[in-house]
Amino acid sequence: xxxxxxxxxxxxxxxxxxxxxxxxxxxxxxxxxxxxxxxxxxxxxxxxxxxxxxxxxxxxxxxxxxxxxxxxxxxxxxxxxxxxxxxxxxxxxxxxxxxxxxxxxxxxxxxxxxxxxxxxxxxxxxxxxxxxxxxxxxxxxxxxxxxxxxxxxxxxxxxxxxxxxxxxxxxxxxxxxxxxxxxxxxxxxxxxxxxxxxxxxxxxxxxxxxxxxxxxxxxxxxxxxxxxxxxxxxxxxxxxxxxxxxxxxxxxxxxxxxxxxxxxxxxxxxxxxxxxxxxxxxxxxxxxxxxxxxxxxxxxxxxxxxxxxxxxxxxxxxxxxxxxxxxxx
Amino acid sequence: xxxxxxxxxxxxxxxxxxxxxxxxxxxxxxxxxxxxxxxxxxxxxxxxxxxxxxxxxxxxxxxxxxxxxxxxxxxxxxxxxxxxxxxxxxxxxxxxxxxxxxxxxxxxxxxxxxxxxxxxxxxxxxxxxxxxxxxxxxxxxxxxxxxxxxxxxxxxxxxxxxxxxxxxxxxxxxxxxxxxxxxxxxxxxxxxxxxxxxxxxxxxxxxxxxxxxxxxxxxxxxxxxxxxxxxxxxxxxxxxxxxxxxxxxxxxxxxxxxxxxxxxxxxxxxxxxxxxxxxxxxxxxxxxxxxxxxxxxxxxxxxxxxxxxxxxxxxxxxxxxxxxxxxxx
Numbered sequence: 208x209x210x211x212x213x214x215x216x217x218x219x220x221x222x223x224x225x226x227x228x229x230x231x232x233x234x235x236x237x238x239x240x241x242x243x244x245x246x247x248x249x250x251x252x253x254x255x256x257x258x259x260x261x262x263x264x265x266x267x268x269x270x271x272x273x274x275x276x277x278x279x280x281x282x283x284x285x286x287x288x289x290x291x292x293x294x295x296x297x298x299x300x301x302x303x304x305x306x307x308x309x310x311x312x313x314x315x316x317x318x319x320x321x322x323x324x325x326x327x328x329x330x331x332x333x334x335x336x337x338x339x340x341x342x343x344x345x346x347x348x349x350x351x352x353x354x355x356x357x358x359x360x361x362x363x364x365x366x367x368x369x370x371x372x373x374x375x376x377x378x379x380x381x382x383x384x385x386x387x388x389x390x391x392x393x394x395x396x397x398x399x400x401x402x403x404x405x406x407x408x409x410x411x412x413x414x415x416x417x418x419x420x421x422x423x424x425x426x427x428x429x430x431x432x433x434x435x436x437x438x439x440x441x442x443x444x445x446x447x448x449x450x451x452x453x454x455x456x457x458x459x460x461x462x463x464x465x466x467x468x469x470x471x472x473x474x475x476x477x478x479x480x481x482x483x484x485x486x487x488x489x490x491x492x493x494x495x496x497x498x499x500x501x502x503x504x505x506x507x508x509x510x511x512x513x514x515x516x517x518x519x520x521x522x523x524x525x526x527x528x529x530x531x532x533x534x535x536x
Numbered sequence: 537x538x539x540x541x542x543x544x545x546x547x548x549x550x551x552x553x554x555x556x557x558x559x560x561x562x563x564x565x566x567x568x569x570x571x572x573x574x575x576x577x578x579x580x581x582x583x584x585x586x587x588x589x590x591x592x593x594x595x596x597x598x599x600x601x602x603x604x605x606x607x608x609x610x611x612x613x614x615x616x617x618x619x620x621x622x623x624x625x626x627x628x629x630x631x632x633x634x635x636x637x638x639x640x641x642x643x644x645x646x647x648x649x650x651x652x653x654x655x656x657x658x659x660x661x662x663x664x665x666x667x668x669x670x671x672x673x674x675x676x677x678x679x680x681x682x683x684x685x686x687x688x689x690x691x692x693x694x695x696x697x698x699x700x701x702x703x704x705x706x707x708x709x710x711x712x713x714x715x716x717x718x719x720x721x722x723x724x725x726x727x728x729x730x731x732x733x734x735x736x737x738x739x740x741x742x743x744x745x746x747x748x749x750x751x752x753x754x755x756x757x758x759x760x761x762x763x764x765x766x767x768x769x770x771x772x773x774x775x776x777x778x779x780x781x782x783x784x785x786x787x788x789x790x791x792x793x794x795x796x797x798x799x800x801x802x803x804x805x806x807x808x809x810x811x812x813x814x815x816x817x818x819x820x821x822x823x824x825x826x827x828x829x830x831x832x833x834x835x836x837x838x839x840x841x842x843x844x845x846x847x848x849x850x851x852x853x854x855x856x857x858x859x860x861x862x863x864x865x
Binding site for chain 2 (some may be wrong): 254289290292293296297300301304307308311344346349356357361364365
């Protein structure tokens with residue numbers, strides 16, 4: 208029996224594939240490689256293609272004995288989603304519908320799903336709990352919430368059980384040094400700072416230092432990508448043991464400000480670089496911190512690399528030795 | 537300039553086409569005729585096909601100068617939606633996405649959209665207002681709510697203005713006697729009772745007479761299909777005059793119980809027939825009544841055929857002279 212990983216050549220997908228392979232699992236990956244990297248796949252059987260290619264999906268399910276699906280494949284750039292909503296609803300929502308249809312036809316009844324803190328939008332309170340109101344502030348978050356709601360109906364009507372994992376800020380790289388973060392364009396804070404430390408960018412921009420936070424910059428909850436990967440494996444186990452459908456936040460429960468992250472990068476890398484303070488960006492909440500109590504109690508999940516130092520050190524190792532990422536884009 | 541009516545060969549669609557033609561508008565219809573009837577089209581230019589056929593949609597928008605879209609095309613059987621969610625998300629949500637994409641490409645920036653009271657689910661209070669919470673109790677309602685949410689983003693990002701009309705119970709037939717209600721299978725109360733009066737069904741089933749209502753049977757808000765059609769034209773005018781995106785309930789604001797409707801049918805038709813009381817159906821709220829104050833004040837809409845007698849008389853005229861409906865299914 209194999210685990211199907213959609214978007215397995217992406218950042219979190221590839222780290223999850225690595226974790227599955229480490230545990231001796233049989234892995235099948237589908238990825239259209241539009242944003243993923245073939246080189247990020249450390250093993251498993253690979254299908255290059257899109258979830259909306261129904262014939263390919265049917266072939267994949269016919270050729271493999273899939274026991275569960277871990278579903279990462281999606282477009283995930285907030286800014287792009289606010290320019291091209293068609294792309295996001297089509298790729299994310301319709302792509303997921305095609306996947307659920309193929310799962311139903313193949314009799315696969317378990318899916319672990321990559322959701323996001325963006326489903327909450329501006330939070331009513333922090334730390335954010337899973338029962339808090341969801342009011343996405345961008346199309347990306349809306350499509351992920353729509354995917355969750357759709358899955359709830361596929362559970363109720365067709366008995367397809369799901370675990371939805373709402374990530375906060377994924378960061379860091381695999382301890383092997385073989386895989387790490389390589390987004391084109393890059394929009395995440397830690398790789399942007401590391402690229403600045405490498406001299407690939409002239410300076411790092413801080414959007415707003417007048418927020419109501421201890422040092423005035425935004426506070427986010429960073430979580431190591433290998434801890435995220437571990438949570439996915441635990442979520443699959445939960446479903447395989449007959450566990451019910453659930454939504455879990457995944458974060459450290461600990462926030463770091465933009466200034467703290469920059470200072471830590473300077474410390475870890477021993478390099479200095481210019482920091483430019485720009486005006487606030489629209490739609491950036493001051494503080495986003497997750498309560499992950501539910502994942503800890505139900506999944507027995509415990510982030511192991513939860514010091515900012517661990518996260519940045521692993522990411523720096525990757526960037527230092529792969530200054531051009533996978534070099535394929 | 538023409539108005540595109542998707543699903544224009546359906547029940548409410550065909551009555552809206554009739555109203556548009558009466559007002560001298562140029563009308564283009566697209567309908568896949570899976571549930572619609574070619575004979576229900578009293579005029580206009582007709583394209584037979586599906587919204588998910590992107591090539592056909594592009595052709596339609598290229599061949600016609602469309603100023604606004606009235607969007608009815610959807611699968612709309614609650615029971616079926618709870619057996620086949622793929623069909624409902626695919627046809628309703630993905631179909632609407634394809635339509636919005638084609639509109640965007642053609643520069644069409646106005647859409648009036650057929651939504652439903654089913655977006656509310658079990659209401660928190662009656663009469664239901666547009667600002668009340670939405671928690672659909674079935675896949676059909678969920679897909680319509682998803683379509684609304686998607687449109688809100690297409691408005692925000694691409695400036696496509698929308699009016700979403702949440703209907704309560706559409707009933708009645710056109711005064712010309714030429715068009716009326718013909719669903720296969722039929723699931724609506726008034727045609728089912730009329731078919732019983734015609735002897736086409738042995739009896740009419742009442743699902744539960746122990747609700748907390750005056751006579752124990754469910755209370756619903758019936759609205760004449762020609763009044764609904766009129767609201768669609770007013771909604772198009774609202775958008776053409778630069779009005780903002782809005783959601784409106786459409787109902788009488790007056791509820792009638794199942795027993796009252798049956799009694800009125802017996803009175804209007806002069807026929808008697810057996811009534812069988814069965815247990816409650818799951819998911820039927822006791823009372824669904826709309827507040828349509830907002831449509832009245834913003835659109836100047838005023839239902840003209842709002843007596844139960846008017847509604848049933850017009851429907852009976854249609855059923856009596858078209859006992860086999862359009863006779864095409």
